Amino acid sequence: MSNSDLAVVILAAGKGTRMKSKLHKVLHPLGGRPMLHHLMDTLENLSPSRKVIVVGAGKEQVEKSVGDQAEIVVQEPQFGTGHAVQVTRDQLSDFSGDVLILYGDVPMLSVATLQNMLDVRHGTGNPAVVVLGFEPTDTKAYGRLVVDDQGDLLAIVEHKDATADQRKIGLCNSGIMALDGAVMFDLLDGLDDNNAAGEFYLTDVVAIARAKGFGCAVSVASESEVMGINSRSELAEAEAVFQGAQRQKFMDEGVTLLDPSSVYFSHDTVIGTDVTIEPNVFFGPGVTVEQDVTIKGFCHFEGATIRKGATVGPYARLRPLADVGAGAKIGNFVEIKKSTIEQGAKVSHLSYIGDAIVGTGANIGAGTITCNYDGFNKALTEIGPGAFIGSNTALVAPVKIGAGAIVGAGSVVTREVSTDALVVTRAKQKEMAGWAAAFRQKQIKNKG
Ligand code: UD1
Ligand code: CA
DSSP: OOEEEEEEEEEEOSOOGGGOOSSOGGGSEETTEEHHHHHHHHHHTTOEEEEEEEEBTBHHHHHHHHGGGSEEEEOOSOOOHHHHHHTTHHHHTTOOSEEEEEETTOOOOOHHHHHHHHHHHTSTTOOSEEEEEEOOSSOTTOOEEEEOTTOOEEEEEOGGGOOTTGGGOOOEEEEEEEEEHHHHHHHHHTOOOOSTTOSOOGGGHHHHHHHTTOOEEEEEOOHHHHOOOOSHHHHHHHHHHHHHHHHHHHHHTTEEESSGGGEEOOTTOEEOTTEEEOSSEEEOSSOEEOTTOEEOSSEEESSOEEOTTOEEOSSEEEOTTEEEOTTOEEEETEEEEEEEEOTTOEEEESOEEEEEEEOTTOEEOTTOEEEOBOSSOBOOEEEOTTOEEOSSOEEESSEEEOTTOEEOTTOEEOSOBOTTOEEOOSOOOOOOTTHHHHHHHHHHHHTO
16 A cells, blocks of 8 residues: 655766766666665655656666656756755645655665654654754765754755864764655745855755744664765675675574675575575575575575575586475586476586476486587476486487486487486497507507
8 A cells, every 4th residue: 555645756866977887876786686676675665655766867777677666757957956856846746745855876774764754754843854864984075964952953064065163063964854745845945056066955955944934853874774875886885784784684584604794695585594505605686595405605596496405515506497406416516597406306516407307316417418509499308207317418408318217427318218218328338458558569669
């Protein structure tokens, strides 16, 4: 159900030049998902009835990424954060609920923080403006929050416009605000650009609201929650915060991480209890690991499912639609793509299994390759339950190996093998007694 008393505006019209990228800044991924979508997912918990994203250049990219999840408004040219909210007039001038002003490059806000801002807005004195403040270790060039003895917010002073005394204030402006939609555009109408940057500052709505007799309040968040991402190094810092939170969450839920800082999760990774993960493992998007699984070091996964009690790695690569069955074993230097490895089957060493079904309890010998691609099309390999595939075998798809069949080592199998049969395709072994000794003697004599 949507909350008809809540609208959100996400500002994302900045040029993002420090990112040095063709990709719009807000679409750079954190934990494998665009930062804008982290924010949008958080907002889903508050069910806003209207979502407006303000963009400048790169509108098409943002539009393609969000689809019909939000309205997109273009701010061109960009005359500052206040001007960015002014351009949402067509979408929001009839709206009288709460309006949250957010930033596409500040993606790590928690629902609790946003809810707290809304609670403050509807708390004592019903302030028309609630600003999210924070106390950074380095106040850099952040706007400073000027508060009175009661903690009421009097004004926000931009760093560029601040006096030396004001620059000593530790409480800074995150930029995030909750506004009373009924008066928001009246307040915005009062902005001007008589300031150091020559911009229409959103922050000036505080002084304007005070002058009109409205209350203004501060709600405080931690620095890591409100960090903005403007460059690749800030993106890396945010990724570190995100990964730290993911690792902690999984450990809290009963997952053992031998070296947490060397394991990377995706935003959507699912892991069951009593799973042990050794160092240096990377989870791309779409991976589910059921309980009691052991993942040995140096594995890379994406789009894969690992079922109860399976063992994977070290050095295994599971690609999209790899489905490793309960109790199955995937060993070192094994790559699996779009294949189902049924319960208890083993692929222990040096194999490529693609577009295949490996039956229950089958054993795939070292160096087995499913030749699934002929340069044009992909084809299926079906290996029956309990089959035994000898080492260094090439299975040329489409091909079926019957249940319980044995394929001799070094075979190239191109035709169906029946249930319980033995198939060997390599040349017969020949032996010539004493040949090697005679050969050596001849060569020694001829050497000159
Ligand atoms: C702003 C705040 C400052 C706060 C800081 C937190 C103002 C005037 N100042 O400063 O108090 O401490 O954020 O990071 O608001 N944007 C638009 N259109 C514009 C200008 C900006 O959409 O015309 C968007 C940008 O994409 C960016 C955000 O607004 O995401 C902040 O803009 P920026 O110019 O970086 O503001 P700051 O100077 O950092
Ligand atoms: Ca900024």
